Amino acid sequence: MASAKKHTGKPARVPKKVYEAELKRLQKELVELQEWVRTEGERVVVIFEGRDAAGKGSAIKRVTEYLNPRIARITALPAPNDRERSQWYFQRYIAELPAAGEIVLFDRSWYNRAGVELVMGFCTQDEYHRFLHQCPIFERMLVDDGIILRKYWFSVSDDEQEARFRSRLHDPMRRWKLSPMDLESITRWEDYSRAKDQMMVHTDIPESPWWVVDSDDKRRARLNMIHHLVSGIEHPHVEPEPIELPERPGSTGYLRPPRDTQRYVPDHAAALEAD
Template sequence: MDEKRGQSWVEAEWLDSLDEELEMEIDDQLVARDLAFISDLKHASTVERQVYFHELLRLQAELVKLQDWVQHTGYKLVVLFEGRDAAGKGGVIKRITQRLNPRICRVVALPAPTEREKSQWYFQRYVPHLPAAGEIVLFDRSWYNRSGVERVMGFATPEQVEEFFNDVPEFERMLARSGIKLVKYWFSITDQEQQLRFLMRIHDPLKQWKLSPMDLESRVRWEAYTKAKEETFERTNIPEAPWFIVEGNDKKAARLNCISHLLSLVPYEEVPHEPIALPERVFNPDYERKTLPDELYVPTRY
């Protein structure tokens, strides 16, 4: 194969990969006309787009190295993503997992507990999702629902919340003693920024699914969530599993800062790999490919 043509093909594949990330970003730039009245709330990212893409790809390459090392060494990593609604947790999780093997790095986003789960030990429904050796688990919200939304919305009694605060430090110490590295992130945004993001979701049909009655109610109970957050930090920030706050108003900066920080917490190294050689295809001169009926094929509309 011509070397120049080969390079062009590889470059095209790389640009396609960039386009996938670009598609994720485009909606951040599309502000509905109905939002013109809050134009004073909009702000530009401090990170230039070209710098953002360059750094994101570099960090994602490091995440692949981290993944290889985790699998090779049997390391167990759990990362909790907490914070206010629309603070950017999902966006960071998406960029972390975008180029990783879902068999090694998986996301856990549990729905509201069932009646049966409500009768169990509080941490019981989270335990089955903890990693085995060589796995990474990202919790999109976690057991801290109890000291957050359940507390603020009245789904947990004061006695249950107090029991949680008494139990969670020891639970997390147990995880640490079992060999699990636990990292806890809290994504922080301002009142105005959350308002803007909620309004964008309301006016964007592609994002309305992200809104729930709980999200809307969280606007009303902003100060109650603030108090709950402060007590959570005060009572669960332990040496074995400290909290790390990610400033989330600038989405691009938040993503890069969080991924970079996560990489700094794990002592990973590049794992040597044996060279991979693509074997030649075996051709059987007696084999005749069957003609398949047209109805089996997806129509070529594009």
């Protein structure tokens, strides 16, 4: 039997054919989950955290690819403004929580305070320790109120993170992803590691545990994370309401305006076909 690991000790990359087939199956299950959330008025929050270039964004894209954006929305808040900095820390995140029948995916969340804000000095030590004390209380309140909360930490090795940064550096389509904060994270790898460890110690609670996703192989990470999400939330099948297309009525004499009375986008595709 062939080994499941390469000589590096890391799991072999999931074959593309296997990945695509299972991803489609899981995405169908996500649609089933969405319909259950909608019809039953459930509220779901999924938190995506991890180092820069750990694969959070690409995982979120696969989760939401076939979902209704009116039901499943992505929240990625920018840095707080002066007014928000004067508020209770969790206040602006509360405004993003789901109502009945909604799913919210946080592309980074209130855990910014336990990571980038701490490491980069954007918060005081008092604010940081207050967060570690209040966060478990806050999350217990969410769960106690009926919100289904899932927290995923995407874990990437230092070598793989640097390789992804370098690929972005030379790719004009993805260079925008390489921010000054990303570059800073390379030189502060151990600081971020210590911050993550402390965050886990204080906020990995029974009501809302952390789930770590090994993400050196992005395909494997996406499959593992989505499978865990859909299998961990019991969602009975919801039979869709039957839909029948109506018969198209007969013509009443309507005529479309001549083409030369409207502006059409030039046929760029035709030029490509000619070439």
